[in-house]
Amino acid sequence: MTIEVVDPADWRQAASASGPLRTFNEAGVIDAADVHVAQRLAAMSGESDPVVLLAIAFVVRALRGGSVCVDLSTIEAQVGIAELPWPAAGEWLAAVRASPLVGSPTVLRLHEDNLVYLDRYWREEQQVADDIAALLAARASASSPAIEVNRLFPPGYEEQRAAAKIALAQGLTVLTGGPGTGKTTTVARLLALFAEQAQLAGKARLRIALAAPTGKAAARLHEAVQSQIDKLDAVDQQRVRGLQATTLHRLLGSRPDTSSRFRHHRGNRLPHDVIVIDETSMVSLTMMARLLEAVRPQTRLLLVGDPDQLASVEAGAVLADLVDGLGARHDTHVAALRRLHRFGESIGQLAAAIRGGDADRVVEILRAGDDHIEWINAADPTPQLRNVLLPQALELRHAGALGDTAAALATLDEQRLLCAHRRGPYGIAHWNHQVQRWLTEATGEPIWSSWYAGRPVLVTANDYGLGVYNGDTGVAVLDGTNRAATPGALRVVIAGAQEPLKFATSRLSDVETMHAMTIHKSQGSQADDVTVLLPPADSRLLTRELFYTAVTRAARKVRIVGPECDVRAAIARRAIRATGLRSRLQP
Structure with missing residues (x-):
């Protein structure tokens, strides 16, 4: 690929850049914002190695593109401009590992020796993994009355029945499928089964929350779930009556003084017995971290979405990561729906x-x-x-x-x-x-x-x-x-x-x-x-x-x-x- 030098008057041009930062900036690979953040963070820790500054700039660039980190061993191939003065991957990673930026206070983190993060995103990713493990462990030690799944999932609902059995056996369930595959039907009938199970166990009426990332998605979720509940018999309708959907921000409790923290958190968890999150592909890593820290270990969490859609606007690809990561485990299963029941x-x-x-x-x-x-x-x-x-x-x-x-x-x-x-x-x-x-x-x-x-x-x-x-x-x-x-x-x-x-x-x-x-x-x-x-x-x-x-x-x-x-x-x-x-x- 030919190097295309950015016009000096272009807003992407960083006048203060020098060395590799300047070269990569002039080639249009990194923007002025990437350069300025790298320079600021390096100055705070006394880092002067130009290849470390370049690594920081690529981390910031990665975040702008929706990634949580940057893989320094593959970034050259991804950019596709071999003519640039790329550091050798091994030497580049060694320089980052030796940098004061990975000391105290920690600015950079490494994972699996090749992924470089800003500290905040490394912590959030680790927290999400830890909280998911806690949810899996909590439900593994719990027991619930057996119920007849076929009652609500008769012949013709084979995929949904299999998904329901998975969800009934787990505390955390990822339910995936494209439009028209019956995700909402599965959710509505599954909620009725959860309510029946709780009733058989002598528990009070389930506290159920339905949420989605946006108001429009929440409105669609409410309408779709209610239309399916209306098709159930009177007893099941009574068990799950009055459900409302809300935005994820409202569920967690928005605060006027901050947009990144909520009223519900690890010290004040959500009171619900069942939480359903729709359109999970839209949920960023940061928002998933805020959700999981607010969920009680004994709560059933159902994450619904289509992993083939675009990931969140902000950093992360949480749903796709959950599908791949949990799908490789022996102690949990991802419930996947593939057969079309609706849609042209x-x-x-x-x-x-x-x-x-x-x-x-x-x-x-x-x-x-x-x-x-x-x-x-x-x-x-x-x-x-x-x-x-x-x-x-x-x-x-x-x-x-x-x-x-x-x-x-x-x-x-x-x-x-x-x-x-x-x-x-x-x-x-x-x-x-x-x-x-x-x-x-x-x-x-x-x-x-x-x-x-x-x-x-x-x-x-x-x-x-x-x-x-x-x-x-x-x-x-x-x-x-x-x-x-x-x-x-x-x-x-x-x-x-x-x-x-x-x-x-x-x-x-x-x-x-x-x-x-x-x-x-x-x-x-x-x-x-x-x-x-x-x-x-x-x-x-x-x-x-x-x-x-x-x-x-x-x-x-x-x-x-x-x-x-x-x-x-x-x-x-x-x-x-x-x-x-x-x-x-x-x-």
Whole structure:
């Protein structure tokens, strides 16, 4: 690969860098932020070895990319620029081991002699492994009354029945499966079995918590579990009545003075007998550490998710690590669901082909197309996208102007444009602006303010006071008591876990327009009709996991926008995150 020198005026250029830091920074491999953090940490410990500073910079770079650590023995191959002055891996690791940064106070940590961490992430990863071991040990010593599983998992539910038997025998269970494989059905019926088991043991009514990383995911979890509970007989319904889902932050107890610590922790654990966490692939290492330290050893913890989706935005690949790490143990089992029970058959086939890395099959399915799959393989897809996006924007505008919150929220979930990037011609900023231009042309009403009736919004930061969280979605509507088309007359209705929340626009500062959203932000949600705009083949964000996640957001129809070369590039590139958790969990 050719070294591409960064323009000195570029914001990624670190003027204070020297030696290897400068060389790698000018080549665009590490950013200015990586350099500055490395210099600051080294100065605090009196470290001056340039290769150690380079190692720190790569650790920081790894964290920005979602890894928990960096493997110095493989980083050269991952970067793929052999012309750079790479230190020999053995000498590099020896320099790190000899550094005062691994002394006291500890800044760097090593695991298995080749993984280098910042101290905080090493501690969190070790804590997660220790707490999981404690949960496994606690349930191994417990005994529960035997119950008849077949009653709720009759013929036709073989996979779910096997998963239920695993969960009944363990305190910690990881339940995996793609969309439509019956995860929610399994959870609802399993909760009824847990409740029956507790009743037979003479215990009081179970305290059950349902949670997900975002408000939207929590709302979907509540709706899906309740719909399955409604199908149970009256006795089982009575045992698990009144369940509500919440966000993981709310479950742990958000604190106004800090965003990284919660009211529930090792000294004040959660009181629940059963805790179900959905969309676990979205949970970062740090958040998993906060959850596990708050769970009592005797609590049943059920972690549900799809390990083939994108990992969390923040550092870690916890669900994938749990699947691989626990799957290698003899004292526990991962419950995996694979058979499709719901989902458009062709969408399910497309998702399976992407997950399996079968590019030829993916292209074959896209070319064939049907009522559930459309492929826009055009040099300029703008006209087709206008036909898809403008009708929804007009419906939102109409519902917002009428103050019809139910119609506005329903319309919001009918269609979604998903992009990999935030900026550029393939990014959400461009397409949000484009849709607003089309809206102005179609209505003859210029959008003079950032707030307007029918504006779809995405919450971008947690606000514990308001009870809205990063990833929540909503629509601006005119207040029913004040129909003047001014920002002061608008209210934002947010789709909450139990019921919609309504706020004045002035109270929501961390929101952005959502005619388009990133694929990362779409996790935990679904829309009836999903349009996936693939970035060019050379985009670093274009991976198999990203493509799979985008496709599986569609409930009824998925529309892929991009040429065949981009489709094949997505399937060929894997999103690899460096962690040590799976090795810590393995026997």
